[in-house]
Structure formats: C-alpha cells, structure tokens
Amino acid sequence: MLQVEDLTVRFPGPRGSGLVGAVDAVAGVGLSLARGQVLAVLGPSGCGKSTLLRAIAGLEHVDAGRILLAGADLAGVPTHRRGCALMFQDGQLFDHRSVAANVGYALRLRRRPRREVAARVEELLDLVGLTGYGDRAPATLSGGERQRVALARALATEPRLLLLDEPLSALDRSLRESLAADLRQILVAAGTTAVWVTHDHEEAFTVADRLAVMQDGRVVQEGTPAEVWRHPADARTALFLGYATVLEGSAAARIHQVLGSPDPAVRRPVALRRSALRLDAAGPLAGTVVAVRASPEVIRLRVRVDGLGEVDAVAGREHPAIPGDEVGLAVDPDRLAVLPSGAAPSHLTAPTP
Amino acid sequence: MTRTSRRPGTTTASVVGVVAAGVPLAVLAVFFVLPVGGMLARGFVDDGTFDPGGVLQVLTRPRVHRVLAFTVLSAGSATVLAVLLGVPAAYVLSRLRFPGVRLLRAVVVVPFVLPTVVVGVAFRQLFAAAGPLGGLGLDGTPVAIVLALVFFNIAVVVRTVGAQWDGLDPRREEAAAALGARPAQVWWTVTLPALRPAIVSAASVVFLFCATAFGVVLTLGGLRYATVETEIYLLTTTFLDLQAAAALSLLQILAVVALLLLAHRARATEVALARVDRPRRRPRPRDAWAFVVLGLVLALVVAPVATLVARSLRTADGWGFDHYRALAAGPTEGGSNALRVPVTTAVENSLRIAVDATVVAVVLGLLVVLVTTRPRPAGRRAARWARALDGIFMLPLGVSAVTLGFGFLVTLDRPPLDLRSSGMLVPIAQAMVALPLVVRVLSPVLGSIDDRQRQAAATLGAGPLRVLRDVDLALVWRPLLAAAGFAFAVSLGEFGATSFLSRADRPTLPVVIFQLISRPGVDNAAMATAAAVVLGALIVSVMALVELVPRRGRIA
Numbered sequence: 001m002l003q004v005e006d007l008t009v010r011f012p013g014p015r016g017s018g019l020v021g022a023v024d025a026v027a028g029v030g031l032s033l034a035r036g037q038v039l040a041v042l043g044p045s046g047c048g049k050s051t052l053l054r055a056i057a058g059l060e061h062v063d064a065g066r067i068l069l070a071g072a073d074l075a076g077v078p079t080h081r082r083g084c085a086l087m088f089q090d091g092q093l094f095d096h097r098s099v100a101a102n103v104g105y106a107l108r109l110r111r112r113p114r115r116e117v118a119a120r121v122e123e124l125l126d127l128v129g130l131t132g133y134g135d136r137a138p139a140t141l142s143g144g145e146r147q148r149v150a151l152a153r154a155l156a157t158e159p160r161l162l163l164l165d166e167p168l169s170a171l172d173r174s175l176r177e178s179l180a181a182d183l184r185q186i187l188v189a190a191g192t193t194a195v196w197v198t199h200d201h202e203e204a205f206t207v208a209d210r211l212a213v214m215q216d217g218r219v220v221q222e223g224t225p226a227e228v229w230r231h232p233a234d235a236r237t238a239l240f241l242g243y244a245t246v247l248e249g250s251a252a253a254r255i256h257q258v259l260g261s262p263d264p265a266v267r268r269p270v271a272l273r274r275s276a277l278r279l280d281a282a283g284p285l286a287g288t289v290v291a292v293r294a295s296p297e298v299i300r301l302r303v304r305v306d307g308l309g310e311v312d313a314v315a316g317r318e319h320p321a322i323p324g325d326e327v328g329l330a331v332d333p334d335r336l337a338v339l340p341s342g343a344a345p346s347h348l349t350a351p352t353p
Numbered sequence: 354m355t356r357t358s359r360r361p362g363t364t365t366a367s368v369v370g371v372v373a374a375g376v377p378l379a380v381l382a383v384f385f386v387l388p389v390g391g392m393l394a395r396g397f398v399d400d401g402t403f404d405p406g407g408v409l410q411v412l413t414r415p416r417v418h419r420v421l422a423f424t425v426l427s428a429g430s431a432t433v434l435a436v437l438l439g440v441p442a443a444y445v446l447s448r449l450r451f452p453g454v455r456l457l458r459a460v461v462v463v464p465f466v467l468p469t470v471v472v473g474v475a476f477r478q479l480f481a482a483a484g485p486l487g488g489l490g491l492d493g494t495p496v497a498i499v500l501a502l503v504f505f506n507i508a509v510v511v512r513t514v515g516a517q518w519d520g521l522d523p524r525r526e527e528a529a530a531a532l533g534a535r536p537a538q539v540w541w542t543v544t545l546p547a548l549r550p551a552i553v554s555a556a557s558v559v560f561l562f563c564a565t566a567f568g569v570v571l572t573l574g575g576l577r578y579a580t581v582e583t584e585i586y587l588l589t590t591t592f593l594d595l596q597a598a599a600a601l602s603l604l605q606i607l608a609v610v611a612l613l614l615l616a617h618r619a620r621a622t623e624v625a626l627a628r629v630d631r632p633r634r635r636p637r638p639r640d641a642w643a644f645v646v647l648g649l650v651l652a653l654v655v656a657p658v659a660t661l662v663a664r665s666l667r668t669a670d671g672w673g674f675d676h677y678r679a680l681a682a683g684p685t686e687g688g689s690n691a692l693r694v695p696v697t698t699a700v701e702n703s704l705r706i707a708v709d710a711t712v713v714a715v716v717l718g719l720l721v722v723l724v725t726t727r728p729r730p731a732g733r734r735a736a737r738w739a740r741a742l743d744g745i746f747m748l749p750l751g752v753s754a755v756t757l758g759f760g761f762l763v764t765l766d767r768p769p770l771d772l773r774s775s776g777m778l779v780p781i782a783q784a785m786v787a788l789p790l791v792v793r794v795l796s797p798v799l800g801s802i803d804d805r806q807r808q809a810a811a812t813l814g815a816g817p818l819r820v821l822r823d824v825d826l827a828l829v830w831r832p833l834l835a836a837a838g839f840a841f842a843v844s845l846g847e848f849g850a851t852s853f854l855s856r857a858d859r860p861t862l863p864v865v866i867f868q869l870i871s872r873p874g875v876d877n878a879a880m881a882t883a884a885a886v887v888l889g890a891l892i893v894s895v896m897a898l899v900e901l902v903p904r905r906g907r908i909a
Contacts, residue, residue, distance in 0.1 A: 059808050079811040080819075086812035092805045096827050105823075106813040157813055 001193050002039075002056070002161055004031040007065035009048070009055050025051040027217035028065070033210065038187055038194045040208030040225075042201055044240060048217040049197045053163050056195065057086045069160060085154035089166040091146045093138040099125070099149050100134030106157040124152040127186055144175045151183060155190055162187070162194040168203060180206040201241050205229070213237050232337055238271035243337065244312050245272045254307045258284045258331050269339040272311065274300065276335040279315035283330035287313075289321050303327065374724040374742060377717040381746065384781050388760025389602075389752055395763065396599015411600040417584075420601075424580040427495060427570075428563035431502035435559050436552060438503065438653070439510025441646035447515035449640065450633035457651070458511075459900075464654055465508035466839075466896050468846025470863045471885040473572025474870060475657035476501045478664045478882060485660055495578055501569045504653055506559040511650075513558070517551035536639070557616040561609060567754060568848040568863070572870060581605050582849070586755045602756040609751030613744075658889070665882035676883035679876070693857060696865060696884055700891070703845055703861040709780035710787060710844035715837050717784070718791030721746050723825065726799040743796065750789040754849025758782060762853055779861070782850040787840035794836040798829050838899030842892045862888045 009026040025048045033039045041049045054060045056067055058079035067074045074082055085106075093102050100121050101108075107117040125131055128148040138146060147167055154162055167183070168176045184207045187194055198204050204211055204225070211228045213221040221233035232238035235246040247255060248269040255270045277285070279301070287305035294300075298314040301321060305311055313329055315321055397405055411417060446458050464472065478484050480492040491497045521544070529543045530536075567582045574580075579587060581601050588598040636644070668675045683695030725743040749757070761782055802825065810820045826833075848863040855864050862884060869881035 057808075057812050059811075078816075079808070080814050080816050082812075083814075084812060086809065088805055088809060092803065092809040094806065094810075094824070094827075105810070105815075109814050109819065153813065163812070 001035040001037075001070060002031070002033040002195070003066075003068035003071075004029055004052075004056070005066045005068070006030055007052070007055060007067065008063045009051050009060050010063040024048075024063075024217050026055060029214075029217070029219050031212055031219065031222070033193060033195065035193050036191050037209040038184070038192075038196055038207055039210045039212060040204035041195060041197045041212050041214055042204040042240070043199065043214035045199055047214045049199075049214045050165050052214070053086070053165050053195060053197050056161070057084050057163055058082050059086075083157070083160040084163055085157045085159035085161075086163040086165065087147075087150050087154045087167050090170050091138075091150035093146055093149055093153070095138050097138075098134065099130070099136045099138060099141070102138060102149055103134075103152045103156055105153060120156065121152075124156055127155070127189070128152045129182065143171050144179055147171065147179065148182075151186065155186075155192065159192070162192050164194060164196045166198055167196070169198070169200065176200070176203065177206070183207065213240065215240075230337060232271060232339060235269060235271065235339060238337060238339060242273070243271035244274040244276075246270070246339070247272065247308060247311075251308045254285075255331060255336070259333055268341045271337045271339055273335040274312040275314045276332055277303070277305075277311060277313035277329045278332060279313060279319050279321065279327055280330035281328045283328040285329040285331070287311075287327060287329060289323050289325045289327055291323060292321055301327075303329065305329065373720045377721045377746070378742075380713075380717060381748075381785075384761075384765075385749060385752075385757065385785050388764045389606075389756055390760075391764035392595075392756050392760035393599045393603055396596045396603070407596050408600040408603070411597040412604070414597075417597070417601070420579050420581060420584045421604075423495070423578060424564055424582075427499055427502065427578075427580065428560050428566075431499045431506065431563045432556050432560045434499065434503045435506045435510050436556055438646055438650050439507050439555070440514055440548075440552065441643040442507070442650045443511045443515035443518055445636075445640070445643045445647045446511060447519045448633055449636050451636055454633075457647070461511050461650060461654060462508045463658075463893060464504050465506070466842045466846075466892050467505075467658075467889050468848065468863055468892065469505075469566065469568025470572060470846070470848050470866045471661070471889045472501055472505060472657065473569045474866060474881050474885040475661035476504070476569070476573055477870070479657045479660045484664075485656070493573070493575070493577070495574075498570055498573045498578060500653065501573055501657075502563045502566060504657060505566070505569070506562055507650055507654070509559050509562070510552075510555045513555035514548060514551045517548055521547050554616060557612060561612055561750070565605070565609065565751075565753065568867075572867070582753050582755060585753050586849075586852075589755065589759050598756075598759075602753055605756075606752055610748075613747060613751060617744075661882055661889075662886055664879065665886045667879075676876075676879045677887075680880050680883050680887070692865070692869070692880070694860060694865075696862070696887065699860050699862045699865045699884075700887065702855075702859050703863075703888075703891075706780050706783065706861060707841050707844040709777070710783035710847075711837050711840040713781060713784035714787040714791050714840040714844075715833065718746075718788055718795060718836060718840075719833065721788075721792055722795040722799050723821075726796060726802075728804040743792070746792050747789050749785045754782075754786055754847070755853070757785060758850030758853035761850070776859075779851055779854045780844070782854055783844040783847045784840070786847055786850060787843040790839050790843060791836040794832055794839060795829060798832045799825060802828055835899055838896055841895050845888065845892050845895070862891075 007026055007029045008024055011023045011025050027048070029048075029052060031039070041052065043049045051060055055062055056074075058074065058077065062075070069082070069084070093099075094105070097105070100118070103124050104117045104121045107120060112120075121134060122131075125133055128151055130145060130148055130152070133141070133145070133149070138149065141149065147170075151167070164183075168179055171179065180203050187207075196204070196207050198207075208225050211221075211223060211225045212219050213228065213233070215236060221228055221237055228237075229241065232241055232243065235248075238246055246269055249267060252270045253267045255272075256266045256268075275298070285305050285308070287303040287308075289301055290304050290310060291302040292299060294317075297317075299317060299319065299321065301313045301315060302310055303313045321327060396408055397403060442461065446454060446461065476497055477492070479486050480489065480497050481487055482492060484492075491500075525547070526539050526543050529539045534542060564580065565582050566580065567586065570578070570580050571583045571586065574583065576587065581604070585598045585601050585605070588594045588601070665676055666672050666674070680692070680696035683698075684692045721742065725739045727739065761778060765778065806824050807820045810824050811817075815823060845861075846863060847861075848867065851861055851864060852867065855861050860868070866881050866884045866888065869877045869884060
C-alpha cells in the first residue's frame, strides 16, 4: 500500500550558511506497509520520524527518493490531493468550529449532503466514544477527548493512509495507555492503514502490526514488534526499547556461560531487562547488594556481581534485602536479548528514567 | 517537530504570493512613494537644478531650531506625563474589580479615536477666557498643547500596559512577597521589569504620535507654537516655501524611521511571558493613590468633552440646539457665517469618502498581511522579503500627512494620473494614512495562527483557497472588522492630507470645522463646537458598533 524508497529530507543549516551545516533529517529511508496494517515508527525525539511522516503527507520538501501510495508516485501531488489524513500531537482541532463541524469538515469539503454528513459524524463520534458531543466547542474538551475528536475528523476522510504524529504524547500516562488500546481497536475496526509515530516503546507495541526503529534519520530495524523486541539490532536500539543494560566482552561471556551456551568463545553482547536477574539463593551468580528500592510489585536492587559489574536485579516482596547483603542471582532467559556481535560499542547503560 | 515547511507545489503558491504582494506595492508606489517623492524632489530642485545645499541651509534657520526644539520638548513631556498618568490608571483598570470598571475602561479609550480637530476645538473651549478653566490663563500656551496630546494618548498607555499587566502571573509577585519583599520592593524588582517592554513600546508609540500630531497643534498653537508637522503645513500653504517644507519632511521621515527601528529592536528582545487568566481582586486601602491618579485621568478626559458638548448647546438666551440648526441650514445669505455647504452635506461627504477609504485600506492591508505572515523557514530570502514588506507598509505612519496631501496635489495632476478632478483622491490618501493601522491590527492575529491548522485542513482535503477561507479568514474576521472600524474612524477624522485635497464644494466634516474656527465670529466658534460634537459622536458610534459585534469563543 505504502512504499517509501530511499527517502531523504535535508534541512538547511543555520541562517546564511547555505549547504554548510545542512542536516539530513531523513536519510535514505525505505519502508513498506501492507493495506490495513499499522506501522509504528519508533525513535527518540529529533530522530526524523515526524519529518518522515510530514514528507509522506506532502508537508516537507523531499530531496531524494520516492513515496508511492497504492503504486502511484506522490511526487508533486499537493497535500490536499494525497488522501493522507494527518493527526497532530495536539490535535489541531479548529477551535472556531463545533466538534461536529470539525469531524464533518472533510465531508463538507466534498459537498456531501447535509443529512449524510450529520449521520456520518454521529457514527464517527460513536466510534471514538464521544456520542452526543457534536455541539460542544473543542475548547471545552479534555486532552483525551480532543484527540478522539481529531481521530474521528481524520477518519471521516476515509483516508487511504492515516498518519498519526505522536497522537498521545500530550496526555498523561494512564490515559495514554487506555487510549492507545482504544485507538488500536478503532483503527482495526475501520480497516485503516496507518503510520503511527511515537517515542514511547510501550505505545508502539500496543498499536503496531509492524515496527520501524529510527535513529539519526535512518531506519535501523524493521519487523514485527515481537521480532524487534526479541532481537534488537544494536545496543542503542536495545536501550531505546527499554532494555536496562547491555553487557559485552567477558561480562557477556559470563551470561552466555550461565545460560549454558555450548561454545565458551561466544561473546555476543547481551541486553538485560531490569528484571533479567532475580534474587535466588541457589542461583549461579553471586554479588553484593548496593542499593534497594521498593516498588508496588517487586523490590528493585542494584547488585555488584563479580565479572559483570553493577547491574539491576529484582526480588519478590517476601525477600527483604539491605545494602551489603551477599546474594545469589538467577538469570531469566526470557528477559534478555542477545545482540548481533560487534553491535555494542562499549559497556552501555540506559539513562535512569 | 513544529517547524514551518517547504511544501510541494510552492511554485503556484509563490506566484499567488507575488501577485498578492504586487497589488499593494503598486498602489503604495503610485499613491505614496510618488507623491512624497515628488514633494521632496521639489525641495531639492531649485530653478531646475539639483540643490541639496539649499535644503541643509534650511536647517540652520533659527525658526527651524525653535520648531525642532518645541516638537521634541512637547512630545517628550506629553509622553512622560502620559506614562506617569497611564500606568496607575492601567493598574486600576486591569487588575482591580469594582462596579463600573468596564464603563471607565471604555471612557478612557474614547479620546484616542476622536479626531484631532475635535480635540483642538474642545481644548480651546476649555481654556478660553470664558471657558471653565479660563482662569488658569492657559489659552494659547504650550501647556494646553501638551495636555491635549496627553488627552489623546493616555489610551495607548492604558491599553498596552494594561494588556500586559492583565496577563502577568501574580504568583511571581506573591513569591517575592513570601521571600520578604515589601510592596514597593515587589514593584521595583518584579512587576516593573515585567511591564517594562509594554511601557517602552507604549511610550515610543505615544512619542511618535505626539511628535507628528497635526490638527490639535494647529488649532491650539497657531503660528506661535509650531511642531515640525504644522510647520510643514504653514510653509507649504502660507509661505509657499517648498524647499523648507521638503527639508523638514525629510528630517521627519528620517527621525520617524529611526524611532520605528529602535522600537522594533526593543520588541525583538522582549521576553515572552507565560500569560495566565486571573481573577481581578477587590481594591485595598493602599490602592487609594492609584484611584487618585485615575481620577485625574478621568477629569482630563471628561472635562474637554463635557465643555465641548455644553458649549455647543449654549445659546444667547439659555440652552438649545440653535447651533446645530444653523449647521444644518448651511450658508446664510450674504455669507455672515463661514459655511459653504450645509453640514448634512459635509457629513454625507465624510461618510461616503470614509466607506471608500475603508474598503481600500482593508483590502490592501489584508493582502499585505496575508503575504507577510505566511510561515517560512527562517533565514530564507523570502522571509527577509516578508519582513521588509511589513516595514514598507509602516512608512505612511512616519510621513507627514501634510506632505502626503501636498504631494498628491503636485504629482497626480497630469496624465496619465490626473486625478485631481476624480473623487478618489481623498479616499485614497486617507486609505494610505489608515493602512499602517490595518496592518498592525491584523498582523499579530494572522501571525499567531499555528501553521499546523492550515496543514491539518490540507491533509483533510482542503485546497489552498479553501484553507485561506476556513482557517485564515475564519480566525481573522473579527479583527478585520475592528481594523475596518479603525480605518473608518481614521478616515472620518483625517485632516492633514484632506485639508489639501478636499474640494471646496465637497468638504469633509473636519475641513468644515477648521473653516469655522479659522473665521472670527462667536457664531462660527459655536457652530464649530456643534460640528465637532457631531463628528465625535459619529466616530464613537462607529467604534461602539464594532465593539458590539459578538465575540465568539476562540482559544488561541
């Protein structure tokens, strides 16, 4: 359905410097997406993911490469003829129009009869769970409601492709989680093909059929969420996906040994979740507790382990530990990922959230 | 990620942009640059030879020195006084809550829209020997001129500073107080620094208005106390010394451009403040002094207007509408009064001209603003062009209306531009005077529209024209109405350029008023007050109508 080939978007450098200092915000990106699927583009802020989205919408000048929608090249097609609805981070509702007029905007543009528009608007408001909100002014809505209206407005165009630019990042955490699940359901129910840009890996996993990870203007990994999750392409990607620590060299070898790897020479880097090591007196690793922090479900520890350095570990609430305790640790193979060799430049740790 | 963008299809967009910018530029070139340039050229060319030395010679004349000194001194002291009175008044009117505050806010703003000629007549009546303040002996003194200038411009200070004050976060002051600052220390360390940009900007605008004031100085100062602007008028009309007039015009243009650039610099370094909506509080005992200042301001505003109205109603034997009837009756047999047409005809002329001028100013202003506020990536050539364009259309603000009017006369008098007999000369000149105001009213509104609103509409299938209609025009229509009201009021009261251009058989109301006060005779003076009341009432009702247009909830 959507085919992006070798796309490059270049931003000019600082004032008056011409091409000197120009940055490739999007550098040679290739992507493809089948009809009815949701692609999440995941990356840290400034990685070029929003620019990619805006280029697909026709809002950025493309310096190289092609964008094909249903086989047709979009070059030179102005935004309003592309059939790609874009949903902004803050909704960008028209505050001078009612909710119903916002949702029905695209239909009015197409000169559909008033009655048909009203019926369709009602249907869409039902779909996003805002039945009866038609006469409200957007300014009176909460952030979550505004985003639902923005989605309904975008869906009203029956877009060939729906583009969502961090649609939930302006909302608070609990709302974000529930709304992400809702939006996913709505998109699936409507059979919409969508590109969903986000910097939140949990959101990406909730909504996506396919996942593309972007860094510095490039797509560094693409696949199903499960594949990407199990096999991050490199250390940076692993850390961005929520892995806490990447071990390499002898430290990685120690983990491989514990896991029973047949070949002691294997030294591929290992990315650990915070819960990859569990307090277990019978466990194969031994270490000293450095710090303890209680959370509602588990107790989180920092443990200095011989041969690994300082790493995260968890303990059940029934295992109180205090700094200085000598403890044993077991390794949970489902909570770590083995990276391709040479993927970790050095010992890396995710910034503490 | 919210950058402005380069989009596909920019070639058509830039063609439209060039056309939209081209029309106002062409109009400005023909009806502003050509006349003003022609006027200045006459000063430089003496007997067919280029003679810049003669212009410099003018600047050494003692009378010119007196005029310059008086301009700077009167404008300076009026500015200081307007700020000293206006800031406390802004405090009361924008921070405190008490019955009648809305009415007071409206009253304080009225003088700004009153025509200069009306204000001149009102202050003359106030300080005349027989007037209520005749005992002060201020008639015909610089003090009267300065007070009249303050009267005009106090609204600028109250509005500009009040708007800033209204949006200040009170928690900043509360934090200072909680850290142990006394009220006076809070004012000096927190409030005043936050208000400084607004005060500076208001003061520079007030100084500009005062230094280029025409009608009020001419009616109150006459020949004795002339500012640069009135001196240009006297030199061209009375002394026919075009060279000196051109020299002064040039000097004025340079000074005003310099001032505008300085003000622009000051604005550019302004710190954006987080604006909050805050409830206004009830007055406290220590606000008493601010109320005293507000009382002074109100007295300054109300006294001349009340005197004017009272004088227009007083007849030889009591009170009545005799003077209004005399106005409507028109010229008397034998010409015992100074009227050449019945005042109803003048009102009709004024209204008809004002409609034309408003249409021209609003259409041009809208085109200019649509071009200059189009979002563009910073640092591109187009962005620099847009800024330059914005500045160019501010030029009429800095050029003496008198220069403009006289320039029209001397340049638009031969084919293919022989417009002297056409009825469009006066409306076009007035539109040029009103254009900067229209641009200034619309520019911030259109400039503050988030470009992503347009992008959202485009991704929903709206073409460029539809986006213009549904986003830009939908958001700007109310300010557009305000701008039209402003332009209409400016046109109704415009006197500087109109005094040259209006035809004897089709005078506007301000011209009639000036004719009446320039002639001796008690009757003429009384009829001038009546005509001034008519003009003032006309303008105030236009502005009130604009205010009455329902606001729709629009959240920025």
